[in-house]
Amino acid sequence: MLGLRKSDATLLLFVVAITILAPFILNPFPTNSAMAQFNGGYPDLMQRFVIFGIFAIGFNILFGLTGYLSFGHAAFLGVGSYAAIWMMKLLTMNVIPAIIISVIVAGLFSLVVGYISLRRSGIYFSILTLAFAQMSYSLAYSVLTPITGGETGLQPKNTDPRILDTLFGGGGAGGRANFFGLDMRDSYFWSVGDWSFVFNTGYYVAAILMIAAFYLSIRIFRSPFGLMLRAVKSNQQRMNYTGLNSRPYTLAAFVISGMYAGLAGGLLVAMDTQVGAERMFWTASGEVVLMAILGGAGTLIGPVLGAGFIKYFENIVSKINESILQGWFAALPDGLSDFMVAVIYPFIGKGWHLTLGLLFMLVVIFLPGGLVEGGQRIAALFRRKPKDNDGGMSAQATPAE
Amino acid sequence: MGILEVKNVNKRFGGLQALGDVNLDIQENTVHAIIGPNGAGKSTLLNCLIGKLEPDTGSVTFDGQPVLGRKPHEINQMGISRVFQTPEIFNDLTVMENVLIPCFAKRDGAFRMHAVGSVASESDVMETAEKMLSDVNMLAKKDVHSGALSRGDKRRLEMAMCLVQEPKLLLLDEPTAGMARADTNNTIELLKEIKASRDITMVIIEHDMHVVFSLAQRITVLAQGTPLVEDTPEKIKGHPKVKEAYLGEAAA
Structure with a gap:
């Protein structure tokens, strides 16, 4: 199907089904129940799942295949965002031109950064990319204020020219980001008994792009180009003595992953029309590294899982506060309830990084192949018979170093 | 004029003259061995031929084209x-x-961006690779993770990877180093088969005289960075200078 072999096609269908049904899957608890705070099915978070999924899929094409660890990919995300918001200010609030330009600008920027950074490998490459990203951040924050809005960042204003919108009569959605008139923030609510599900325009636009991005990454993984990228990771010396020039291969991978980051940046603006320089900060670059490793670097589905996992934690665990905790343990005797609250408190709310950090350590130590490896082990347990012809997500997993 | 010509190649590492005025003329379709005691500069010479090292002076010409x-x-x-x-x-x-x-690499050159079609759909390349694997008796292992292969199999795989490109010149750096006698003999047989089945020039660097005398048609003896003698195996065997170079090392 679609030029994919059977296991890949199954995986793609699985991802399509999950993304389409996400509003149901992420809202498993009734709205009024005590568990409702674990529901992740609201537009803002669902959009983040797929957008950061795109970011991580692209990052994985570089890191997972070639082994080159970029510590500056947030710069491409940020550049894509700035490009997108300028498109909205100058041309139209329709998201399509904004998204296209964000991919192009991020691609050009990553060509420059990659051309210079790829002159070195290993830790020096990582440091060069980090330096570029931090320079971009500082520039956006101070020197380039006329273009980037500095500390305040950029938002669309009523005084923006928006040439195309003026030409074709206001753009329809009254200064809101839209897809040919469909407001990205529009949602359809569907209540079934105690459950409530939200279907958001912006989410589905981003989800379709993520599916396309995922499909493209499968094609790249299975192509001769993907094979060459894995050769870079495995033995660059042998590759060069086999008559292959590894530099353009790594540069192409770098630019492709930069374009994915730009697409994610453009989509962030399409969902929420504002940009600030903090989007390029080094912690944002580090986050996508965590996503790829947590999910399983070098696997197809891993980065998507990692992105979902981290964004879920960031948004859900961080919202649990002390009073919610007390509610959970209210049934216990007083002393015990206070004790439980005191023990768990550091791991929730603002302490969510602590929980994530511990989980990350556990995964790296016990599941070097990330969540994908965890899934395979569980699948193997259920299968009983140790057979190797497993379908779906395990077929492409290469043992991570 | 040979297929590979090395002229007046010098290479210094600090105070050490690793190669001094090396001249070599390797004839097409021969197996040419370079032997010599440890530290004679054999590996340095080979590294100069493949672009890993740049000699200080001199020239290397392959098939009429400069290599350096x-x-x-x-x-x-x-x-x-x-x-x-x-x-x-x-x-x-x-x-x-x-x-x-x-x-x-053979079909598409040093770089080609074919990122959309799958590897499996490139039937001509798949066929060539399978044929090569069956030539070296490794077709049954084609889906094995190559890191898990035995040393001998890894060597055969590496040869297959080189041969599938149909090179005019194959450089072998101690192809039997660290091998047991049986594996060494298998490698000799494999190299003989390779030589017999195609037009190929081989340059072998080797310590093991058994390997050298089973394969080589010409032998160059290198000592302290300079070629001592170049001749046929029969003549090299009894050459006094050669004995001196090796015995001198043993005595020192």
């Missing part, structure tokens, strides 16, 4: 392949993938 100053991948694309002392293969990839990579 080119990048390793360019030298390979001219038709020079190299087998390393410890087999250099893609350990993280399967045996089949290991052979596919040089097939693509």
Whole structure:
């Protein structure tokens, strides 16, 4: 199907089904129940799942295949965002031109950064990319204020020219980001008994792009180009003595992953029309590294899982506060309830990084192949018979170093 | 004029003269061995031929074209392949993938952006790779992770990866180093088969005289960075200078 072999096609269908049904899957608890705070099915978070999924899929094409660890990919995300918001200010609030330009600008920027950074490998490459990203951040924050809005960042204003919108009569959605008139923030609510599900325009636009991005990454993984990228990771010396020039291969991978980051940046603006320089900060670059490793670097589905996992934690665990905790343990005797609250408190709310950090350590130590490896082990347990012809997500997993 | 000409090559590492005025003329379609005691500069010479090291002076010409100053991948694309002392293969990839990579390098050159079609759909390359694997008796292992292969199999795989590119010149750096006698003999047989079945020039660096005298048609003896003698194996065997070079090392 679609030029994919059977296991890949199954995986793609699985991802399509999950993304389409996400509003149901992420809202498993009734709205009024005590568990409702674990529901992740609201537009803002669902959009983040797929957008950061795109970011991580692209990052994985570089890191997972070639082994080159970029510590500056947030710069491409940020550049894509700035490009997108300028498109909205100058041309139209329709998201399509904004998204296209964000991919192009991020691609050009990553060509420059990659051309210079790829002159070195290993830790020096990582440091060069980090330096570029931090320079971009500082520039956006101070020197380039006329273009980037500095500390305040950029938002669309009523005084923006928006040439195309003026030409074709206001753009329809009254200064809101839209897809040919469909407001990205529009949602359809569907209540079934105690459950409530939200279907958001912006989410589905981003989800379709993520599916396309995922499909493209499968094609790249299975192509001769993907094979060459894995050769870079495995033995660059042998590759060069086999008559292959590894530099353009790594540069192409770098630019492709930069374009994915730009697409994610453009989509962030399409969902929420504002940009600030903090989007390029080094912690944002580090986050996508965590996503790829947590999910399983070098696997197809891993980065998507990692992105979902981290964004879920960031948004859900961080919202649990002390009073919610007390509610959970209210049934216990007083002393015990206070004790439980005191023990768990550091791991929730603002302490969510602590929980994530511990989980990350556990995964790296016990599941070097990330969540994908965890899934395979569980699948193997259920299968009983140790057979190797497993379908779906395990077929492409290469043992991570 | 030979296929590979080395003229007045000098290489210094600090105070050490690793190569001093090396001149070599390697004839097409021969097996040429370079022998010599440890530290004679054999590996340095080989590294100069594949672009890993740049000599201080001198010239290297392959098939009438200058070699020096080119990048390793360019030298390979001219038709020079190299087998390393410890087999250099893609350990993280399967045996089949290991052979596919040089097939693509041969067909598409140093770089080609074919990122959309799948590897499996490239039937001509798949066929070439499978045929090569069956030639070296490794077809049954084509889906094995190559890192898990035995040393002898890794060596055979590396040879297959070089041969599938149909090089004009194959450089072998101690192809039997660290091998048991049986494996060594298998490697000799494999190299003989390779030589018999195609037009290929081989340059072998080797310590093991059994290997050298089973394969080589010409032998150059290198000592302290300079070629001592170059002759046929029969003449080399009894040559006084050669005995001196080796015995001198043993005495020291």
